[in-house]
Structure formats: C-alpha cells, structure tokens
Amino acid sequence: MYLVYRRYRQCPERSKLNEVRTEPASIVAVVGSGGHTREMLRLMSALSGNYSPRHYVVAYTDSISENKVHSLEDNLRKKKNLKNEYLIHKIPRCREVNQSWFTSFVCTVYSVLYCIPLMFICRPEIVLCNGPGTCIPVCLIGWLLKFIGFVKTRIIYVESICRVERLSMTGKLLYNFADNIIVQWPELQVKYPKCEYYGRLV
Known part of the structure; x- marks a missing residue:
C-alpha cells in the first residue's frame, strides 16, 4: 500500500530509510472484529513483500478474524x-460488549502489560491499526519502544470508512499519539487538522 510506504519514508530518519528500502520492514497489524477486520485485511492485501515479517494481533476471543488472516495469507x-512470513498473536480484549467501565479499565491495564513482551519480541517498525480498542495497548507500547530508543516504531492509524463526521473513540485517543492519522472523508480532515486525507482506501 503506497500510503504506508509514503508515511514510512517521511519519518525523521528518512535518509537512512531510503538506503534500506529494499530490506524487510517488520509490521504489526491490529485486527479487530467485523468491519474492522475486513478493512484491515484490505489494507494488508495491498502491501508488498517488503513488509515482512507480518505480525497480526487479534483478541483471544476473536477466532473469526484469526481464520480470515490465515485465508488472506494463503491468497x-x-x-x-x-x-508466509507471518505470525498471529493473541492478546486480552480491553473491553467486552456491555462490560462496565471499571472492569474495562482493569482489563485494559492487563492488556497493556501483556503487550510489553510481545512488542519487544516483534520489534515492529510499523504499527498499523484502524479502530478497534484492542489497538490501544499495542500502540502505547509501540510508542514507549520508540521513546526509549529500542526501535523506531511508526504508528499509523487509518480511521474506519464508516466515520464520516467525527473520529471514533480510538481515533480521539490516538489523535496526539500516533505518527499519522489517516481519514477517508474530507470532512474529518477539516474538523481535525492533524489528520491526513488521501481519498477512500478500503
């Protein structure tokens, strides 16, 4: 997908990246459920083989998305x-449907702690996500890895095509957090100046 390639090249270490562009770039893709899964798999299907290994992060209880990832990679x-240089990693959900906010907070903290060793193992140069709350712990640890200089992780958030007038809760949380927030409707870019708009991506 040229947008991921473009964003990757425009980071501060641009000159170094240009020299090694033909080398593999480890990518972590956070796969949600339902529509989020469909959109993320479309984004991943457009990537070249240079983005390898490909690490997919799914929730423990989301077996449907896991099966779809296997199908995508086979195709x-x-x-x-x-x-087939890909791995699927399962992490705890931050929040289940109808779960209280208090227990959701506890689950989120647990998920963040769970992601620490996972992200150290993956050492992603790119984290690609598109909306599910599952991506918050992954992005947080990815940012921390970059902050401490362990790996120069670039966080790219692509807002769902369903979001026309306002960012999702995840988008708002990552607005000042991610390296790039990409929206698929021009109205969102007007309302949120830090966002980037390149038309419809999925």
Missing part, C-alpha cells in the same frame, strides 16, 4: 507469491 502466497 497472498498464491497470487503474489509472498512468503
């Missing part, structure tokens, strides 16, 4: 002749 292997 990529057949159509694009990509190597």
Whole structure:
C-alpha cells in the first residue's frame, strides 16, 4: 500500500530509510472484529513483500478474524507469491460488549502489560491499526519502544470508512499519539487538522 510506504519514508530518519528500502520492514497489524477486520485485511492485501515479517494481533476471543488472516495469507502466497512470513498473536480484549467501565479499565491495564513482551519480541517498525480498542495497548507500547530508543516504531492509524463526521473513540485517543492519522472523508480532515486525507482506501 503506497500510503504506508509514503508515511514510512517521511519519518525523521528518512535518509537512512531510503538506503534500506529494499530490506524487510517488520509490521504489526491490529485486527479487530467485523468491519474492522475486513478493512484491515484490505489494507494488508495491498502491501508488498517488503513488509515482512507480518505480525497480526487479534483478541483471544476473536477466532473469526484469526481464520480470515490465515485465508488472506494463503491468497497472498498464491497470487503474489509472498512468503508466509507471518505470525498471529493473541492478546486480552480491553473491553467486552456491555462490560462496565471499571472492569474495562482493569482489563485494559492487563492488556497493556501483556503487550510489553510481545512488542519487544516483534520489534515492529510499523504499527498499523484502524479502530478497534484492542489497538490501544499495542500502540502505547509501540510508542514507549520508540521513546526509549529500542526501535523506531511508526504508528499509523487509518480511521474506519464508516466515520464520516467525527473520529471514533480510538481515533480521539490516538489523535496526539500516533505518527499519522489517516481519514477517508474530507470532512474529518477539516474538523481535525492533524489528520491526513488521501481519498477512500478500503
């Protein structure tokens, strides 16, 4: 996907990145559920083989998304002749449907702690997410890794196509947090100046 490539090249270490652009770039993609899964898999299907290994993060209880990831990778292997260099990692959900805010907070803290060793192992150069609350712990640890200089992780958040007038809760939380917030409706870019608009992506 050219947008990920473009954002990756425009980071402060641009000159170094240009020298190694043909080398693999580890990417973590946070896969939500339902529409989020469909949109994320469309984004991932557009990436070249340079984005490898591909780490998919899904919630423990989301077996449907896990199966869809396997199907996507099988198709990529057949159509694009990509190597199956991908892994699926399962993490606790931050919040289940109808769960109270207090217990959701506890679950979120647990999920953040759970993601620490995972992100150290993945060492992602790019974190790609598009809306599910599951991405908050991943993005937080990714930011911390960059802050301490462990790995120069770039966080790219693509807002769901369903969001026309306002950012989702996840988008608002990541607004001053992610390196790039990409929206798919011009109205959102007008309302949120830090956002980037390139038309419809999914």
